[in-house]
Amino acid sequence: MKRERIANICLVGSLLLAAVLLFFALRGCVAEPGTQFEIRVDGNLYGRYALGVERTVQVEDRLTVRVEQGRVYVTESNCPQGSCVRHAPISRVGERILCLPQRVEIRICGEGEPDFVLRASLTEAAHG
Amino acid sequence: MDREKRQRTVRRLAGLGILLALAFGLGYLDYLIPLDAVGVPGIKLGLANLAVLAALYLYGWREAALVSGVRILLFFFVFGNLTSFLFSLAGGLCSYLGMVLFRRVSLFDELGVSVIGAVLHNTGQMAAALFLLGSDGILWYYPVLLIAAVLSGSAIGLLFRTLNRRLLGRIGSRLGVSRAEGKKEDTDGEKDGDEKGS
Numbered sequence: 001m002k003r004e005r006i007a008n009i010c011l012v013g014s015l016l017l018a019a020v021l022l023f024f025a026l027r028g029c030v031a032e033p034g035t036q037f038e039i040r041v042d043g044n045l046y047g048r049y050a051l052g053v054e055r056t057v058q059v060e061d062r063l064t065v066r067v068e069q070g071r072v073y074v075t076e077s078n079c080p081q082g083s084c085v086r087h088a089p090i091s092r093v094g095e096r097i098l099c100l101p102q103r104v105e106i107r108i109c110g111e112g113e114p115d116f117v118l119r120a121s122l123t124e125a126a127h128g
Numbered sequence: 129m130d131r132e133k134r135q136r137t138v139r140r141l142a143g144l145g146i147l148l149a150l151a152f153g154l155g156y157l158d159y160l161i162p163l164d165a166v167g168v169p170g171i172k173l174g175l176a177n178l179a180v181l182a183a184l185y186l187y188g189w190r191e192a193a194l195v196s197g198v199r200i201l202l203f204f205f206v207f208g209n210l211t212s213f214l215f216s217l218a219g220g221l222c223s224y225l226g227m228v229l230f231r232r233v234s235l236f237d238e239l240g241v242s243v244i245g246a247v248l249h250n251t252g253q254m255a256a257a258l259f260l261l262g263s264d265g266i267l268w269y270y271p272v273l274l275i276a277a278v279l280s281g282s283a284i285g286l287l288f289r290t291l292n293r294r295l296l297g298r299i300g301s302r303l304g305v306s307r308a309e310g311k312k313e314d315t316d317g318e319k320d321g322d323e324k325g326s
Contacts, residue, residue, distance in 0.1 A: 004237040004240070008237065008240050015278045016274075018274065020271070022271045
């Protein structure tokens with residue numbers, strides 16, 4: 001086998017291996033159903049909410065988050081590609097939905113303080 | 129400047145123009161193709177790297193830097209998204225440095241260079257996102273991004289390698305290629321033993 005081919009195989013192989021290992025390493029850190037979730041904007045905590053309460057959170061003019069039956073998802077977003085809207089609902093500790101253009105992160109967390117709201121600019125809608 | 133050198137310079141300029149347009153076009157195509165279904169935002173094929181690879185192999189590291197850098201700037205001027213621009217810049221820089229390095233090391237061929245370019249591009253973007261978003265949540269996407277980068281990098285690299293050997297070797301002089309590709313070469317018995325003279 002030529003040198004280049006061996007080099008290529010080694011390169012690709014080790015990268016793929018690293019990816020797989022990294023995946024399992026990250027996964028090993030999470031998994032239970034969460035009790036609350038946080039919304040962070042520009043890295044700062046925007047609000048922390050209980051998962052058990054059905055509600056709709058309007059994050060400024062960036063996006064809309066909905067919580068239903070312990071699962072969190074994004075219903076609409078002011079971003080070009082909208083991958084956050086298409087993301088599957090999350091419910092386990094460590095899972096997150098990101099909207100990079102709007103720099104919003106929604107993350108599930110575990111035990112902690114009871115439900116409280118940090119910002120006044122929230123619209124809470126009862127389950128409809 | 130003697131006549132031949134002048135001609136080469138002009139041709140090189142034209143060639144770079146073509147590569148830049150190609151990079152921009154491919155970049156846009158990239159943006160149109162939605163791989164987001166995977167669940168990872170910002171996942172791209174990295175087609176534009178084909179142009180950077182071409183610049184690197186046909187001309188040199190300076191020209192490759194030009195194609196890569198100007199393309200990123202152009203995207204910013206056209207689309208005006210600052211976040212994307214910063215991500216592209218971070219990714220493009222890491223990717224470029226890696227590619228130049230791997231190109232120097234005669235151990236890797238076009239495929240290897242392309243793969244490392246793609247991988248570093250995603251890694252650079254991941255690092256930028258970590259800074260901008262201020263949380264480690266994005267790290268979750270990294271394994272998927274890595275695999276995607278390896279796959280797309282390999283495909284692009286393979287494509288370029290074929291193009292390079294079959295086509296560019298022959299038309300090199302028309303593009304104002306300045307270096308004789310004596311470096312790493314067709315020692316694998318392919319029929320293209322063409323020297324890219326100038």
